[in-house]
Amino acid sequence: MNAEIITIGDELVTGFRVDTNCAFICRQLTSAGYxxxxxxxxxxxxxxxxxxxxxxxxxxxxxxxxGGLGPTDDDITKKAIVxxxxxxxxxxxxxxxxxxxxYAIRGIDMPAINQNQALLPQGARFFPNKNGxxxxxxxxxxxxxxxxxxxxxxEMEQIVRDELIPYLLSxxxxxxxxxxxxxxxxxxxxKLAELLAPGLKLEQGVKLAYLPGYSGVNLRVLARADSxxxxxxxxxELIAYIEKICDKFIFGREDDTLEGVVGQxxxxxxxxxxxxxxxxxxxxxMTITSVSGASKYFVGGEIAYANETKIDRLGVDPEIIEQHxxxxxxxxxxxxxxxxxxxxxxYALSVxxxxxxxxxxxxxxxxxxxxxxxxxxxxxxxxxxxGTERNSNRIRASYAALELLxxxxxxxx
Amino acid sequence: MNAEIITIGDELVTGFRVDTNCAFICRQLTSAGYxxxxxxxxxxxxxxxxxxxxxxxxxxxxxxxxGGLGPTDDDITKKAIVxxxxxxxxxxxxxxxxxxxxYAIRGIDMPAINQNQALLPQGARFFPNKNGxxxxxxxxxxxxxxxxxxxxxxEMEQIVRDELIPYLLSxxxxxxxxxxxxxxxxxxxxKLAELLAPGLKLEQGVKLAYLPGYSGVNLRVLARADSxxxxxxxxxELIAYIEKICDKFIFGREDDTLEGVVGQxxxxxxxxxxxxxxxxxxxxxMTITSVSGASKYFVGGEIAYANETKIDRLGVDPEIIEQHxxxxxxxxxxxxxxxxxxxxxxYALSVxxxxxxxxxxxxxxxxxxxxxxxxxxxxxxxxxxxGTERNSNRIRASYAALELLxxxxxxxx
Numbered sequence: 001m002n003a004e005i006i007t008i009g010d011e012l013v014t015g016f017r018v019d020t021n022c023a024f025i026c027r028q029l030t031s032a033g034y035x036x037x038x039x040x041x042x043x044x045x046x047x048x049x050x051x052x053x054x055x056x057x058x059x060x061x062x063x064x065x066x067g068g069l070g071p072t073d074d075d076i077t078k079k080a081i082v083x084x085x086x087x088x089x090x091x092x093x094x095x096x097x098x099x100x101x102x103y104a105i106r107g108i109d110m111p112a113i114n115q116n117q118a119l120l121p122q123g124a125r126f127f128p129n130k131n132g133x134x135x136x137x138x139x140x141x142x143x144x145x146x147x148x149x150x151x152x153x154x155e156m157e158q159i160v161r162d163e164l165i166p167y168l169l170s171x172x173x174x175x176x177x178x179x180x181x182x183x184x185x186x187x188x189x190x191k192l193a194e195l196l197a198p199g200l201k202l203e204q205g206v207k208l209a210y211l212p213g214y215s216g217v218n219l220r221v222l223a224r225a226d227s228x229x230x231x232x233x234x235x236x237e238l239i240a241y242i243e244k245i246c247d248k249f250i251f252g253r254e255d256d257t258l259e260g261v262v263g264q265x266x267x268x269x270x271x272x273x274x275x276x277x278x279x280x281x282x283x284x285x286m287t288i289t290s291v292s293g294a295s296k297y298f299v300g301g302e303i304a305y306a307n308e309t310k311i312d313r314l315g316v317d318p319e320i321i322e323q324h325x326x327x328x329x330x331x332x333x334x335x336x337x338x339x340x341x342x343x344x345x346x347y348a349l350s351v352x353x354x355x356x357x358x359x360x361x362x363x364x365x366x367x368x369x370x371x372x373x374x375x376x377x378x379x380x381x382x383x384x385x386x387g388t389e390r391n392s393n394r395i396r397a398s399y400a401a402l403e404l405l406x407x408x409x410x411x412x413x
Numbered sequence: 414m415n416a417e418i419i420t421i422g423d424e425l426v427t428g429f430r431v432d433t434n435c436a437f438i439c440r441q442l443t444s445a446g447y448x449x450x451x452x453x454x455x456x457x458x459x460x461x462x463x464x465x466x467x468x469x470x471x472x473x474x475x476x477x478x479x480g481g482l483g484p485t486d487d488d489i490t491k492k493a494i495v496x497x498x499x500x501x502x503x504x505x506x507x508x509x510x511x512x513x514x515x516y517a518i519r520g521i522d523m524p525a526i527n528q529n530q531a532l533l534p535q536g537a538r539f540f541p542n543k544n545g546x547x548x549x550x551x552x553x554x555x556x557x558x559x560x561x562x563x564x565x566x567x568e569m570e571q572i573v574r575d576e577l578i579p580y581l582l583s584x585x586x587x588x589x590x591x592x593x594x595x596x597x598x599x600x601x602x603x604k605l606a607e608l609l610a611p612g613l614k615l616e617q618g619v620k621l622a623y624l625p626g627y628s629g630v631n632l633r634v635l636a637r638a639d640s641x642x643x644x645x646x647x648x649x650e651l652i653a654y655i656e657k658i659c660d661k662f663i664f665g666r667e668d669d670t671l672e673g674v675v676g677q678x679x680x681x682x683x684x685x686x687x688x689x690x691x692x693x694x695x696x697x698x699m700t701i702t703s704v705s706g707a708s709k710y711f712v713g714g715e716i717a718y719a720n721e722t723k724i725d726r727l728g729v730d731p732e733i734i735e736q737h738x739x740x741x742x743x744x745x746x747x748x749x750x751x752x753x754x755x756x757x758x759x760y761a762l763s764v765x766x767x768x769x770x771x772x773x774x775x776x777x778x779x780x781x782x783x784x785x786x787x788x789x790x791x792x793x794x795x796x797x798x799x800g801t802e803r804n805s806n807r808i809r810a811s812y813a814a815l816e817l818l819x820x821x822x823x824x825x826x
Contacts, residue, residue, distance in 0.1 A: 013449040015439030016622055016633075019432060022454070026428030036426040037461045039454040041435070048450045055468075181429070190524040190546075193485040209423050209457065210485050211430070212565060220429065275695075275716065281702035282688075282695025285716040289694035290804055292770055300722035302715060303688065303698040309713035309756065343722065357705055365518055385519040389544045391703055392567050 003034040004056040008049060008067035008077055009151060012041040021066045021156055028160050032168055033177055034062060035224070044068065049080035053146070057084075061144050062168070067151030069134035071113045077148055078137075081121055085139055085146070089119040095126065099133055127163035131155045136163060178223045178231040180239055183256055184249040185216030186403045192217055195245055206234050208242075214392065215258050215399040216251075248412050251403070259287050262402045265409045266297040266347075273405070274343035275301035276314055276335040278326065278352040279369065284398040299343045304335060314338030325364070327352050332370035332381040340374040347408070348374045349401045355390045367393055371401045373408055416447035417469040421462060421480035421490055422564060425454040434479045434569055441573050443635075445581055446590040447475060457481060462493035466559070470497075474557050475581070480564030482547035484529045490561055491550075494534050498552055498559070502532040508539070512546055540576035544568045549576060558584075591636045591644035593652055596669055597662040598629030599816050605630055608658055619647050621655075627805060628671050628812040629664075661825050664816070672700050675815045678822045679710040679760075686818070687756035688714035689727050689748040691739065691765040692782065697811040712756045717748060727751030738777070740765050745783035745794040753787040760821075761787045762814045768803045780806055784814045786821055 005025050011017040022039050029036060038059065042052045049068075056063040068077030082089060096118035103110035117133045120126055127136030127149075134150035136159045147164060149156045184192060189212045202208060205225055211218040219242055223235035243250060252261050266273055275284050285301045288294055302313050307326055310316040316334040324330045332352050340348035353369030360366035366388045372381035382404065386396040406412075418438050424430040435452050442449060451472065455465045462481075469476040481490030495502060509531035516523035530546045533539055540549030540562075547563035549572045560577060562569045597605065602625045615621060618638055624631040632655055636648035656663060665674050679686055688697050698714045701707055715726050720739055723729040729747040737743045745765050753761035766782030773779035779801045785794035795817060799809040819825075 012436070013439055013452055014443045014622075015436040015441070016624055018436040023425070023428040023431040026426055028428070030427045037456055037458065038465065039426055041452040043450055045450065052451065179427070179429075188524075190484045190526045194524050194526055207423060207457070207487070209487050210483065211422075211424055212483070220424065222423065222427070277695065277698075279702075280695075280699070281707075281711075282690065282693075282698030282700075282714070282716065285690075285695030285718070286693070286699055286807070287695075289692075289718060289768075292803060294694075295718060298694075298718050300716045300718040300726070301695070303695065303713045305698070305702060305708060305711050305713040313713070313755070342726070355702075367518075383520070387515075387519075387544055389567060389571070390705060392544065394699070394703075 001034050001062065002060040003029050003036050003062040003064065004060040005029075005036065005039040006049075006052050006056055006063065006065040007039070007041045007151075008044065008065060009041075010044045012067075013043040021151065021153055024153070024157060025064055025066070025160060028165055029062070029064070029168075030177065030179075032165055044076060046076055046080045046083060049077065050084050053080060053084045057144055057146060062147070063145070064147045064149065064164070066149045066156050069137075069148060069150045071111075071116045071133065078119070078121070081137065081139070081146075081148060085121060085141065087121040087123060087139075090122050092118045092120055092126070095120070095135060098128075127159045127167075129155050130158050130162070138164075138167070176225055176228040176231045178228070178235040180221045180235055181211075181254050182219040182221070182239065182242055182246075182250050183216060183252045183258075184219060184246060185251055185258055185399060187217065187246075187249045188212075189217050192219070192246065192249070196242065199241060199245070202238070203234050205231075206238055208238065214395045216249075219246075248407075251406060257291070258399055258402050258406070260291050262406050262409075263288070263291045263294055263297060265406065269409060271346035271409070272297050272299055274299050274339045274345040274348045275401075276339035276348060276350040277301060277303050278305060278310065278335070278350075279355040280351045280353075280394045280397050281305055283394045284349065284351060284401055287395075287398045287402070299345050302339055302342065310335060314342065327354055327364055327368055327370060329370055329372075329381045329383070332372035333374070333379055336372035336374035336381075337379060346375060347405060349405060350374075351397050351401055353384075353393070353397060355393045356388045357390060369393070369397050369400075371397060371404060373401075373404050375408065378408065414447050414475065415473040416442045416449050416475040416477065417473040418442075418449065418452040419462075419465050419469055419476065419478040420452070420454045420564070421457065421478055422454075423457045425480075426456040434564065434566055437566070437570060438477055438479065438573060441578055442475070442477070444592050445578055457487055457489060459489055459493045459496060462490065463497050466493060466497045470557055470559060475560070476558070477560045477562065477577070479562045479569050482550075482561060482563045484524075484526045484546060491532065491534070494550065494552070494559075494561060498534060498554065500534040500536060500552075503535050505531045505533055505539070508533070508548060511541075540572045540580070542568050543571050543575075551577075551580070589638055589641045589644045591638075591641070591648040593634045593648055594624075594667050595632045595634070595652065595655055595659075595663050596629060596665045596671075597632060597659060598664055598671055598812060600630065600659075600662045601625075602630050605632070605659065605662070609655065612654060612658070615651070616647050618644075619651055621651065627808040629662075632659075661820075664819060670704070671812055671815050671819070673704050675819050675822075676701070676704045676707055676710060678819065682822060684759035684822070685710050685712055687712050687752045687758040687761045688814075689752035689761060689763040690714060690716050691718060691723065691748070691763075692768040693764045693766075693807045693810050694718055696807045697762065697764060697814055700811045700815070712758050715752055715755065723748060727755065740767055740777055740781055740783060742783055742785075742794045742796070745785035746787070746792055749785035749787035749794075750792060759788060760818060762818060763787075764810050764814055766797075766806070766810060768806045769801050770803055782806070782810050782813075784810060784817060786814075786817050788821065791821065
């Protein structure tokens with residue numbers, strides 16, 4: 001069953017607002033077994049809406065729109081529905097009295113403009129809105145379903161969860177699907193593909209997507225089949241293959257984050273962590289502590305931006321900086337060891353690099369980064385180059401540091 | 414001139430990823446004078462892409478796509494372009510050698526699969542990608558322009574800013590438009606609207622948009638008119654009014670950032686800065702140093718996450734923490750003063766708060782944040798509450814700290 005989403009509003013097509021509603025509805029409908037080929041955003045124009053509604057109704061058997069159902073003049077979705085489906089608006093006494101009741105509870109007179117909210121296209125079913133005045137509108141026509149929902153995320157989400165999805169499931173026309181995301185780090189997309197290629201078999205209905213991001217590449221397996229069991233077993237087979245080939249690069253699944261996984265490892269092993277950051281200047285500490293409860297293993301760190309700070313606070317020997325530079329294996333090691341001593345932690349991570357866009361030399365081009373790990377038994381530094389973009393360099397360096405620690409704790413070579 | 418955006422990827426139509434690329438491109442094209450009626454997301458299917466490409470090319474004179482340009486098998490945008498525009502792929506030696514060079518710098522052998530990245534549709538112009546392997550593709554046909562960009566936000570954004578927009582502006586086909594963004598901080602959207610309302614007059618063709626973000630609310634003035642001069646003068650009038658009313662909240666224009674403005678103020682006044690961060694845990698240092706050249710005024714800082722770190726490293730009196738707690742005016746002040754002494758800087762900023770989602774009490778609910786500033790002549794702390802979402806709390810706290818410093822240096826009350 002194909003579905004399409006149409007999100008409505010000038011704020012979307014001018015880019016003033018990032019459209020989060022679309023992804024929410026896509027997730028819900030995908031989980032309910034729908035296949036979405038297209039989603040569209042359209043500005044506040046009746047003509048454009050009508051065009052988008054007609055096209056989507058031609059291509060898909062379910063169309064869900066959000067936005068433009070408010071009571072004010074700039075909310076014109078209902079007008080576009082009336083034009084597209086050639087239906088009159090009918091006044092619903094029950095909807096109005098429900099609205100009046102809600103205003104009464106809040107001790108406010110209901111603004112007269114809200115009477116508009118009780119007008120619905122003839123023959124439409126409506127989905128109650130617990131959080132606002134605009135009910136969801138559902139029109140079934142020639143075996144196809146058109147649904148219009150309000151654009152306020154909290155209102156839309158409640159109606160989708162409590163009304164739309166149960167309604168669609170009651171129609172039992174949906175496909176079966178299984179999806180799983182494996183999260184990798186420390187390997188680029190093209191290298192992953194090269195590793196996986198030799199034995200990769202994608203059965204009918206199974207898709208593998210490479211989703212690169214700052215912390216690594218997510219591998220998403222999506223399987224569709226006639227039964228839930230078939231979808232499940234198809235995806236399980238591919239997942240097992242990927243895990244066999246890429247095991248050491250996989251740090252988690254689904255919503256796992258590298259900082260969360262490393263935090264849990266520290267907790268499980270009763271270890272503590274500190275950091276010494278030069279080019280990342282807090283990015284690493286910030287990433288580690290984006291996990292709620294990080295205070296159980298993260299003690300603190302030094303933002304050693306200036307060389308004097310590296311020397312005075314972390315005890316880096318000025319000779320090291322003079323001989324090898326602040327961006328060097330020796331300096332990274334001295335920083336990590338210094339932090340570990342200063343904070344008395346099991347592990348310390350350090351980062352020193354040329355974040356860019358300036359400051360590179362022939363020997364040490366922009367992006368050159370040394371990351372070191374110090375523990376009671378082991379200290380080492382690795383060299384990375386993440387490219388020339390300052391902020392992405394710093395984010396990538398932070399994740400690379402966390403990956404060094406993950407591999408150290410799990411003894412992955 | 415109408416433009417359409419098409420974002421590509423199964424991760425979008427299944428809702429696994431919120432599409433932020435679309436809004437970015439919409440903003441950029443709107444600012445360049447384009448009018449966007451529709452945007453579309455489409456899954457990884459050649460047929461669907463071809464259908465979306467053809468429809469958009471029929472409706473608009475500029476079509477910009479993102480996604481699906483990677484080297485792996487699931488990246489099929491180029492195949493859809495070849496089918497839609499009936500052009501062969503041509504190998505570009507210069508693109509490949511540029512790629513090889515980049516891998517060499519990183520000390521990695523280029524995976525062979527990347528050779529795909531040097532294949533471009535015949536007759537296409539390409540836009541270099543500074544941060545990745547997929548160049549932008551630009552096809553001009555029958556007075557219309559089709560552009561395909563990679564989907565990694567950082568890569569796409571760089572190409573749009575540095576290549577696509579200058580290219581489009583060079584074609585001089587855009588309407589007469591004047592746009593200006595005034596950047597405010599330290600005041601919420603509804604309060605700004607209230608301040609501006611009394612004398613606000615929006616002439617025909619002039620729009621004022623409130624764009625709230627982490628660092629504050631951007632006010633965007635957009636004026637369209639028959640001539641460039643008219644557009645300019647219409648927008649100038651509104652800008653002058655806003656500046657009169659909101660002066661002390663406006664820290665900059667267009668691409669100015671609060672961290673950049675504060676950095677320049679420190680440079681101009683020959684001052685230095687250090688930080689002491691508890692709940693932000695590096696976010697503030699990271700923000701300050703996202704400005705290239707920050708080493709001229711930023712010395713470093715202490716990530717004082719644990720109480721012992723506040724005591725041992727910053728010299729906070731344990732009595733203060735015992736009596737008032739680590740999230741208190743007294744502790745924030747002691748942290749700022751401690752950092753200023755430790756690093757020997759003109760100014761120090763400190764942040765201590767309950768970032769959430771847990772850890773709140775009735776007295777100190779989640780979001781409670783104390784931010785202090787210490788200088789040679791003046792030390793003070795302010796209390797904020799930014800809400801209950803951990804990461805946005807920390808970002809907002811960092812910007813609030815920078816705003817305290819901006820006002821201190823400029824002596825704004």
